[in-house]
Amino acid sequence: MAGRPAVPHVIWARPERTGRGPRPAFSRADIAAAAVRLADEGGLDAVSMRHVAAELGCGTMSLYNYVPRKEDLYELMVDAVGGEHELWEPSGDWRADLRRVAHQTRELMRRHPWLPRLMSPVYGFSPNALRFLEHCLACMDPLDAPYGTKLQLLALLNGCVTTYVANELATAERTRALPWSEEQENQVRIAYLGGQIASGAYPRMAAAFTEDAGPIDLEAVFAWMLDRVLDSFAP
Amino acid sequence: MAGRPAVPHVIWARPERTGRGPRPAFSRADIAAAAVRLADEGGLDAVSMRHVAAELGCGTMSLYNYVPRKEDLYELMVDAVGGEHELWEPSGDWRADLRRVAHQTRELMRRHPWLPRLMSPVYGFSPNALRFLEHCLACMDPLDAPYGTKLQLLALLNGCVTTYVANELATAERTRALPWSEEQENQVRIAYLGGQIASGAYPRMAAAFTEDAGPIDLEAVFAWMLDRVLDSFAP
DNA sequence: GCGCACTACGTACGCTGTACGTAACTAGGA
DNA sequence: TCCTAGTTACGTACAGCGTACGTAGTGCGC
Structure with a gap:
């Protein structure tokens, strides 16, 4: 005991x-x-x-x-x-300000690709984290809602940004540690995937992969995701 | 070379x-x-x-x-x-089906708290992952959108669920490895946090923490987050 | 000025992933 | 049918990790 x-x-x-x-x-x-x-x-x-x-x-x-x-x-x-987060005087447009925050967070994570892996609510109360949170809340001053709700939106927003960038970076981060190139491994994965898809067991996945989509614009996808999350909070 | x-x-x-x-x-x-x-x-x-x-x-x-x-x-x-994911015949209501998927994923992660840490797009093409993705796409059949967009929504949805549950579980997971109890550590963190907040440097954070909010209902917060993400896709 | 709390750091322990070498085994080709 | 090549099984060994512990040396508070 x-x-x-x-x-x-x-x-x-x-x-x-x-x-x-x-x-x-x-x-x-x-x-x-x-x-x-x-x-x-x-x-x-x-x-x-x-x-x-x-x-x-x-x-x-x-x-x-x-x-x-x-x-x-x-x-x-x-x-x-x-501490690298740049903090500014809130503009009065909370949507624009939060978008700017999110883009900054993304840039921060691209500068420090290890950051998403260490992101955790446990580290949420370090001095610079407090400054950052205070700034985000200041950006949301125009919004009429209890702080609890605002913190929830911030958590959702940061979570989505973190997940998105983590996905963006996961492959690149792997490349560093592996003895072969990213393209080589992707080729092997795609080859296997192609076999599975050709088996006919996954018709929709097959359609998704044969669908002629232009090259993916990561910036646009990120902006889209951001707007969706912000929209969701105040349509 | x-x-x-x-x-x-x-x-x-x-x-x-x-x-x-x-x-x-x-x-x-x-x-x-x-x-x-x-x-x-x-x-x-x-x-x-x-x-x-x-x-x-x-x-x-x-x-x-x-x-x-x-x-x-x-x-x-x-x-x-x-493979523990239960797959069903899509109901025709894609929102309801995706909600069910998300709740199931959450349950899965609560059964296996280590899962969020291993979640990565790299593991996205294992046999059971293919079955799971195919099922999600089947649930979204009623939705008129290119598969690329559907996959983006799925990535966003899964990312948010993963992040959310990871946050939910982070503290509990830590407890296992640490030589003191979660409550003890939280007390120390809160004590430090109280000092910072009392300093007056973070007025909004102070307000957020003194705001009288009832006990947090994790289920409700999760459901709220889910609805916001789904809303965002098709309001 | 005494003593204590702190800094500095070498050694050592148990753990990790895994490269390598060796022995046993079995299915395919001659 | 036998041979052999490819596979399984596994002990040993190495480099690296986090960190407990012990021993000096240092400088502030009493």
């Missing part, structure tokens, strides 16, 4: 400096920047405690003075790139 | 049995079932090649005869639980 020995830990509640002992050689911002740099260059797999420590130029275990668990390192990363 | 030595590999294109050599001791279904069992009981972290092999009662490296890469094991798992 005992169990659960340790004490809960949230990195944002822990002060960066306590006063006692030698001055820390790095700030949280330094550490987050190093981790983000590694992730941008080599994907999320390149972010290990050892690599980040090496990037900072310190011993592996020293890092644990700043970041007690690896998950906290992830929180730092998400918060750090969250 | 050489590089990229290996050959692309898609597990569904590889036959289960080639005829030569001793008969395999397990089927793909056996392996997938074992992995799913482990993941259901101990979370996704409990799914390692060693554990799955032990669960099957064979040596670790023997597993590699069936599953060349761990990612393939994941594909087997996603496909296996995809």
